[in-house]
Amino acid sequence: MTGALWTKIIKEFDCAMVKQNRKVLLFADNATCHKLEEGVVLKNVNIQFFPPNTTSIIQPLDQGIIHTFKVYYRQQIVRKQLLALEKGLTLRQFGKSLTVLEVLRMIERAWRSVTPTTIQNCFRKAGFLKTGDDEAPEVEEMVAQPQMPEDEFNNYVNCDEHLDCSGELTIKDILEEVRPQGNGQDKEEEDEEEEEVHQVPPPPPNRKEALTGLTAVQAYLEHMNVDLSNVDALEDLFSKKSGQELCT
Structure with a gap:
C-alpha cells in the first residue's frame, strides 16, 4: 500500500x-x-x-479475518503443488507455471471462502459490540488443513507475517531489485530463467477440446464414485454458452 x-x-x-x-x-x-x-x-x-500500536488488539482484520483468508489461500497452493508433482513437475517448474491470473483466481476463491459469520465474530472480538451483546466469542478455525503436520502448515501460513506491506521504494531500492547479482555464470542462469518465465503461453483449448476434457473428468469421477453435481453444472454452462453462440 x-x-x-x-x-x-x-x-x-x-x-x-x-x-x-x-x-x-x-x-x-x-x-x-x-x-x-x-x-x-x-x-x-x-x-x-486506531491509536498507534493497537492494530493487533482492536482491528477486526487482525482478529482472524486475514489469518482465515491466508489459510484458504495457502491450502490451494499446497493442493496445486501436489497435483503438479503427480504430473511430474518439480516444485520449481510448478512455481514458474503459475500466472498472475491464476493467482488472482485463487485469491478470489480464498476470500469467498471466508464466511460472514467469521467476519462478524472477528468484529465482535475486536470490541465492536452492540448493546446487549454477550461477551465476544472466540473465532473458531473451521478450515480443513492439507495432509501435513499442523505446526508445519501453520508456520507456512504465517511465513510472511513480518513482511512490510506498505511504503515507497527509493531509487536505490529499485536499482538493487533489477541490477544483476553475482558472477557471469549466475547472470547466465538468470537470463535462462528469465527466458523461461517470459515464454509465450499456449493458446487456450477450443470448445471441442474443452468438452473432451470434461468428458474425461466425468468418467474419472464416476469411477471414483464421486458426486458429479459440479460436473453437471459445467455441462449446463456449456449448454448455455452454446445457446448464446447460436443466438448471435
Whole structure:
C-alpha cells in the first residue's frame, strides 16, 4: 500500500457512497501509507484511525479475518503443488507455471471462502459490540488443513507475517531489485530463467477440446464414485454458452 494508491481507493469509495446516499465511518490502522494526499476532501466518508500500536488488539482484520483468508489461500497452493508433482513437475517448474491470473483466481476463491459469520465474530472480538451483546466469542478455525503436520502448515501460513506491506521504494531500492547479482555464470542462469518465465503461453483449448476434457473428468469421477453435481453444472454452462453462440 502507498499513499497515492490509498488516496485513489478512498476517493473512489467516497464517490460510491455519495451515489448510494450513505454516510460511512471507516476505521483504519495508523500507518503512514494511510495518509490522504494534500487537498483531498471526502464528502460521505469519515476516516477514524486506531491509536498507534493497537492494530493487533482492536482491528477486526487482525482478529482472524486475514489469518482465515491466508489459510484458504495457502491450502490451494499446497493442493496445486501436489497435483503438479503427480504430473511430474518439480516444485520449481510448478512455481514458474503459475500466472498472475491464476493467482488472482485463487485469491478470489480464498476470500469467498471466508464466511460472514467469521467476519462478524472477528468484529465482535475486536470490541465492536452492540448493546446487549454477550461477551465476544472466540473465532473458531473451521478450515480443513492439507495432509501435513499442523505446526508445519501453520508456520507456512504465517511465513510472511513480518513482511512490510506498505511504503515507497527509493531509487536505490529499485536499482538493487533489477541490477544483476553475482558472477557471469549466475547472470547466465538468470537470463535462462528469465527466458523461461517470459515464454509465450499456449493458446487456450477450443470448445471441442474443452468438452473432451470434461468428458474425461466425468468418467474419472464416476469411477471414483464421486458426486458429479459440479460436473453437471459445467455441462449446463456449456449448454448455455452454446445457446448464446447460436443466438448471435
